[in-house]
Amino acid sequence: MSATLLEAKGLCAYYGATQALFGLDLAVEAGGITTLLGANGAGKTTALRALSGMVRVAGEIRFDGRPIAGRPVEQIVRLGIAHVPQGRGTFVRQTVEENLQIGAMTRHDHTEIATDIDRVYGYFPRLRERRRQQAGTLSGGEQQMLAVGRAMMLRPRLMLLDEPSFGLAPLIVQELFDILRALNREANVSILLVEQNASLALDLADHAYLIETGRLVIKGPSRDIRDDETVRRSYLGY
Amino acid sequence: MNWELLLHQVLAGLATGGIYACIALAVVMIYQAIDHLNFAQGEMAMFSTFIAWQLMNWGCPYWVAFVLTIAISFVGGLAIERIVFKPIHDAPILSHIVVFIALFSILNSSAGWIWDYTIKDFPTPFGTRSLIGNGLISAHDGGMIGVTLVLLALLYLFFRHTRIGLAMRAAAANPESARLAGIRVGWMVALGWGMAAAIGAVAGMLIAPVVFLEPNMMIGILLYGFAAAVVGGLTSPGGAVIGGFAVGVIENVAGTFIPYFGRELKLTIALVLIVAVLLVKPSGLFGRSVVSRV
Amino acid sequence: MEATPAAIEATGAATPSVVRLPPAQAVIGGITLARWRQLAIIACVIVALVIPFVVKNFFIFQLTLALVYALAILGLNLLTGFNGQFSLGHSAFYAIGAYTAAIMMDHWDVAYYWTLPVAGVVCLISGFLFGLPALRLEGIYLALATFALAIAAPQILKFSPLEHWTGGVQGIVVIKPDAPFGLPLSSDQWIYFFTLAVAAVLYVCAVNLVNSRTGRAMKAIRDNAIAAGAMGVNVSLYKSLTFGVSALYTGIAGALGAVVAGFVAPDSFTFTLSIQLFVGLVVGGVGSIPGTLFGGLFALFAPNVAESVSKGLAGAVYGVILILVIYVMPSGAAGLVRLIVSKLARSAR
Ligand SMILES: Nc1ncnc2c1ncn2[C@@H]1O[C@H](COP(=O)(O)OP(=O)(O)OP(=O)(O)O)[C@@H](O)[C@H]1O
Ligand SMILES: [Mg+2]
Numbered sequence: 001m002s003a004t005l006l007e008a009k010g011l012c013a014y015y016g017a018t019q020a021l022f023g024l025d026l027a028v029e030a031g032g033i034t035t036l037l038g039a040n041g042a043g044k045t046t047a048l049r050a051l052s053g054m055v056r057v058a059g060e061i062r063f064d065g066r067p068i069a070g071r072p073v074e075q076i077v078r079l080g081i082a083h084v085p086q087g088r089g090t091f092v093r094q095t096v097e098e099n100l101q102i103g104a105m106t107r108h109d110h111t112e113i114a115t116d117i118d119r120v121y122g123y124f125p126r127l128r129e130r131r132r133q134q135a136g137t138l139s140g141g142e143q144q145m146l147a148v149g150r151a152m153m154l155r156p157r158l159m160l161l162d163e164p165s166f167g168l169a170p171l172i173v174q175e176l177f178d179i180l181r182a183l184n185r186e187a188n189v190s191i192l193l194v195e196q197n198a199s200l201a202l203d204l205a206d207h208a209y210l211i212e213t214g215r216l217v218i219k220g221p222s223r224d225i226r227d228d229e230t231v232r233r234s235y236l237g238y
Numbered sequence: 239m240n241w242e243l244l245l246h247q248v249l250a251g252l253a254t255g256g257i258y259a260c261i262a263l264a265v266v267m268i269y270q271a272i273d274h275l276n277f278a279q280g281e282m283a284m285f286s287t288f289i290a291w292q293l294m295n296w297g298c299p300y301w302v303a304f305v306l307t308i309a310i311s312f313v314g315g316l317a318i319e320r321i322v323f324k325p326i327h328d329a330p331i332l333s334h335i336v337v338f339i340a341l342f343s344i345l346n347s348s349a350g351w352i353w354d355y356t357i358k359d360f361p362t363p364f365g366t367r368s369l370i371g372n373g374l375i376s377a378h379d380g381g382m383i384g385v386t387l388v389l390l391a392l393l394y395l396f397f398r399h400t401r402i403g404l405a406m407r408a409a410a411a412n413p414e415s416a417r418l419a420g421i422r423v424g425w426m427v428a429l430g431w432g433m434a435a436a437i438g439a440v441a442g443m444l445i446a447p448v449v450f451l452e453p454n455m456m457i458g459i460l461l462y463g464f465a466a467a468v469v470g471g472l473t474s475p476g477g478a479v480i481g482g483f484a485v486g487v488i489e490n491v492a493g494t495f496i497p498y499f500g501r502e503l504k505l506t507i508a509l510v511l512i513v514a515v516l517l518v519k520p521s522g523l524f525g526r527s528v529v530s531r532v
Numbered sequence: 533m534e535a536t537p538a539a540i541e542a543t544g545a546a547t548p549s550v551v552r553l554p555p556a557q558a559v560i561g562g563i564t565l566a567r568w569r570q571l572a573i574i575a576c577v578i579v580a581l582v583i584p585f586v587v588k589n590f591f592i593f594q595l596t597l598a599l600v601y602a603l604a605i606l607g608l609n610l611l612t613g614f615n616g617q618f619s620l621g622h623s624a625f626y627a628i629g630a631y632t633a634a635i636m637m638d639h640w641d642v643a644y645y646w647t648l649p650v651a652g653v654v655c656l657i658s659g660f661l662f663g664l665p666a667l668r669l670e671g672i673y674l675a676l677a678t679f680a681l682a683i684a685a686p687q688i689l690k691f692s693p694l695e696h697w698t699g700g701v702q703g704i705v706v707i708k709p710d711a712p713f714g715l716p717l718s719s720d721q722w723i724y725f726f727t728l729a730v731a732a733v734l735y736v737c738a739v740n741l742v743n744s745r746t747g748r749a750m751k752a753i754r755d756n757a758i759a760a761g762a763m764g765v766n767v768s769l770y771k772s773l774t775f776g777v778s779a780l781y782t783g784i785a786g787a788l789g790a791v792v793a794g795f796v797a798p799d800s801f802t803f804t805l806s807i808q809l810f811v812g813l814v815v816g817g818v819g820s821i822p823g824t825l826f827g828g829l830f831a832l833f834a835p836n837v838a839e840s841v842s843k844g845l846a847g848a849v850y851g852v853i854l855i856l857v858i859y860v861m862p863s864g865a866a867g868l869v870r871l872i873v874s875k876l877a878r879s880a881r
Contacts, residue, residue, distance in 0.1 A: 017874070054414075054417075072417075073417040073418065074420050074422050074423070077420040082418075085414075085415070085418060089415035091408055091411050092412075093411050094411065102404060102416070102421070103419050105404075105420055105421050150419065154420065322855065325859060326859060326862055328862075329858065330818065332813075332814045333814055333863070335810070335814070337854065337855055337858055339807055339811060339851075340853075340854035343847040343854070344847065344848045347846065347850075348845065350847075351844050351845050461679075465676065465680075468673060468676050503684075503688070503691065506680075506688065512680065513680055516668075516677065520668055520669060520670070520673060521673075
């Protein structure tokens, strides 16, 4: 059960000439939920971008044993890695349903796609109500749901989620996290979760990484990190 | 007011409007695919038309040359994107526009070099019989309008109801996000170029019998095509076609009915009207303004 | 406020990170960057002062014209590079400046140097007035509106009822001035120095403008108009004023151009001129003031070079040159210089 699905070794990332990650080691277990925590500007988004090929990287990344560092984004995605970006990445001029179809663009099983769209609507009934609406007119939270829904449409093996709770009401966040847990258990989707809300993330995840200015500070089972008073005070602030 | 003259001018306007509609459609097409206007579009259409002319000169029957030209243009458009634009895909937009200008210059000058600047006749498959109003709308004009409308319908179906059409729209609207959905954005853009070149070729071959074939034939027409596309709304192929007819009619009617300087300044008048429309409706008559909440 | 992360995210990896110049204290080869800059300016000034005495009159004439273009491109750059507005219509402002000067000289015998401020003011006003409706337009739509202006200008200049003033299709011939005070200079040399002096003053003004409070407001609007408005910048006023100032620069260039060329005619101010200015802007570097000098030289000499390579295929050669230039320096000459300087500064560290 604890085979590694995704593994990064000595991961560095660059924006033009500036370096944002400095040799990060990171692993996500198959079937597991891992969370990546850190202050603003620590490099969490950059880490996810590096994993899905959106920034220039150095170091090693393996997905299912295969090296993927330096490959173009669309190839990495086609291996089954869905990335829910910070800022949601909504296709604002397309309808809600078209957004979901775009998420399934790499698949060719038409009837299954229709079932999956239904399944997403099952998770997020508000999206069903707004299926013919221009996605740009959705509220921030609804767009966040749509982004998660779009990622589900890929039928991914691994989901990279960048602050999925951003802008959501606490109740909805709870719901979203339940959905993520269900996805993880029922559809066997492994998850790498970046979150500001450390307490929630640690509850959901089984492993946690804490980074600071592009470097790893602490890693371990989330239970241990949650229970460590000093870590909580000095890094997580609660 | 002379109603008969007005009617005549409106009909004549519709005939020229067909030309503008055709090219406006090509303009909107590439705008959907690459998110900006391509200044070289008219020259691409002109070049394609010369290819058709050459094929017919070598003895190809009209429709064979027609289809071959569309295929060659499609491949040519694809190749231009892959060879010229792919290497600079992350250069600033203004630099891209300079490359459009370069392309314009290259195509125009090579066409003049290969085929020289003498005016050439180009055949029409529809004949030149009068259709309406004593020759104001000829069979060719009718055929041109018909083909434009068919093209429009096909494009509509392609973009609204095929997955690849949706993928192209997604790639143009939000390339980064499209990539994250596994869409090969580079190839979608190339496909857009290919399609735009093919549509341009159709437009060129339909226009050439009216304006005659020569390297500079498209310069003025492209201007009207742009104007039509913008007035209609760059996001709406149907709007572009309506815009094309509107511009044709405005040009003719203004040229005839505005006393004194109508003839001399009809281009200016048409443009002023267009700008006026934009001031009232900044995203064109039928364009969807992007509603976005953040 | 929620807009910010989304906006940043959307542009994140798609746009290349802009290479910035290292700070002025950075050292290359034992000399600070600020010092290098001074040296470069001094070198340019010396070359500019010496060159008319070592080259032929025709080449001096061409250099003068390149300087005039540089000034016009500077005007365009103030608008596009520093305020984020786009224009394909600057040939019209150039034409207004040129005709103002020509008409004043031809009809009222006004001395050529007095025509410059008048041309400037006329263009400032026309630019400001054009900038008002342009406020409602953005991107492609603004491009089309300005494009319309460029197309309309030569037609209006040819317009028969105005022929008494504009000279119709023929245009107006103006007499080239000779050097005053019995200076031992040829007419071309004198016009060169006169243009150089005017350009120097205008360049210094432009540098001061973009570094002033006004300049900061202009740039803030370029970077994010909504945020600038929220910080209390009067966006509409600044945008239309920038349009005016931009037209002023281009109009003075037009007036100088009329004096340099010795005549004005509608067909010198077609859309092609707008394209030339735009190409010069991009090749020099959008948002770079020194880059406009390179842009002026390129706008004038690149077509000539293309013609000398092949007469029949001059346009194609020109196009290939343009593509190669964009490949080598996608952000213009200024971008290339920034890249080299920042590489040198880093390796020196
Ligand atoms: N496009 C970019 N160009 C240059 N530097 C960037 C870019 N994007 C991010 N950075 C820098 O990389 C570092 C890490 O940024 P990143 O977005 O990964 O932080 P984060 O941990 O996701 O922060 P937050 O919690 O605020 O989202 C920051 O110092 C940031 O300034
Ligand atoms: Mg982040």
